[in-house]
Amino acid sequence: MKKSILFLSAAVLLTAASCQNFKKGDGGLEYKIVKDAGAEKAASGDLLSVDMTINSDRNDSLLNSTYDMGLPQIVNIAPDSIPGLYAGDYNSMFKMLGEGDSAVFRLNLDTMAAKTGQPKPEFADKFVTFTVKVRKHFKKGQLTDSAIYAEVNKYFEGEIEGLKKGEEGKITAYISSNKLEPKKTTSGLQYIVTEEGKGEKPALGDTVVVNYTGKLTNGTIFDTSDPELAKKENQFNPMRPYEPIRFSIGNDPVIQGWTEGIQLLNKGGKATLIIPSSLGYGERGGGGKIPPYAPLVFEIELVDVVKGTGTAAAPSLPEQIPAEPLN
Structure with a gap:
């Protein structure tokens, strides 16, 4: 039931954003901040735990969803100095977000191809849409790499323990909803x-x-x-x-x-x-x-x-x- 609610919330976010104009950002990036929780935004070296769906503009095909796995994705915010990164890319999207924020981004594939010299992916025409909700912000600050990743590992252990405790409920709900005996x-x-x-x-x-x-x-x-x-x-x-x-x-x-x-x-x-x-x-x-x-x-x-x-x-x-x- 919890996963269904989460997936529904992502769908509501996408629908709400599609009914309003996207703002224009650098590099052809389009975005709509659905919720700004007022928290500090992510910076280079930080990590974000996010719920996310990724859709192609070709028939609005779902390419990936963290809701299927029941686990968030960890996004590492890379320094801008890394070759291949540019204003308006995948990395740029997450620098606009902090803990509790949610947003919809449309990544421009024409810009990506021009900036990186790589061909456009075959699964989309011009945009790939990311619908994102930030669960937790891990701030690098003065922490060593081992210290911040230890925080992430401890966090994920708790998430997996939640999956373990919820397994029996998933089986019961599946049998009940499908009226099986x-x-x-x-x-x-x-x-x-x-x-x-x-x-x-x-x-x-x-x-x-x-x-x-x-x-x-x-x-x-x-x-x-x-x-x-x-x-x-x-x-x-x-x-x-x-x-x-x-x-x-x-x-x-x-x-x-x-x-x-x-x-x-x-x-x-x-x-x-x-x-x-x-x-x-x-x-x-x-x-x-x-x-x-x-x-x-x-x-x-x-x-x-x-x-x-x-x-x-x-x-x-x-x-x-x-x-x-x-x-």
């Missing part, structure tokens, strides 16, 4: 068989072929074997194959929730797996798309089962190497 195993895995298969169940040592879509409990899809869905979600990667994943149960490294969940299905069956982080990517998260302590939802289809020649030994959870999302 899952079965639950002793490990904590919850599942709903949506289509009964007609073949046999796989066992340890068997090779399985699986179609899948993985998402967070807020609905954000982080990986899929379906190319059309990947395109729809603006996640299509032409460098990877979009086809069912093939792996040997108990031999190939997949998350424990898959090792257990796949064995609950008959060949041809489909199911929704609700996987707690203890059976997923745990305290580390995965692939830059899955936060620490994130419960996961997988829609899976067991396409085929190839019987193994012998029974594999099931890897214990601490030794299980999580498979990273393929995107």
Whole structure:
């Protein structure tokens, strides 16, 4: 619920700013200060903890959002003397903000290309829009680098602890909002068989072929074997194959929730797996798309089962190497 409120607040900020004229800054930068909390603004060497969404002006496509991860982004304010920086660039935006401030910036890509000598990115036409809320301002002052980063690390430990404490609530809210009635195993895995298969169940040592879509409990899809869905979600990667994943149960490294969940299905069956982080990517998260302590939802289809020649030994959870999302 907290993440939903935060995401909504970002959307409100963007909508409010879009209804008003942006001010013109250096280097073609356009900006709208939505809230000025009156705090000291960031300076070179400082760090900001921010909630942020990044949108392309091409079909208003969402490029990135800290709200998906449930963790803020740390922005390091670089000195102006660093080569490649210019007035009106990414670094300039954050020097306009302090703790408690919020704003919308439109970074001019034509200026960026001219100033840096780099080609414009292909994902936008002229502007990239940043909607920013500053959570915390870490002031460099006379602190050593190690001292200020120690502050940041302590801060992030608290943020991650909050994710850990909130995991069970995310699972409960997902089940309730989707009106699901899952079965639950002793490990904590919850599942709903949506289509009964007609073949046999796989066992340890068997090779399985699986179609899948993985998402967070807020609905954000982080990986899929379906190319059309990947395109729809603006996640299509032409460098990877979009086809069912093939792996040997108990031999190939997949998350424990898959090792257990796949064995609950008959060949041809489909199911929704609700996987707690203890059976997923745990305290580390995965692939830059899955936060620490994130419960996961997988829609899976067991396409085929190839019987193994012998029974594999099931890897214990601490030794299980999580498979990273393929995107």
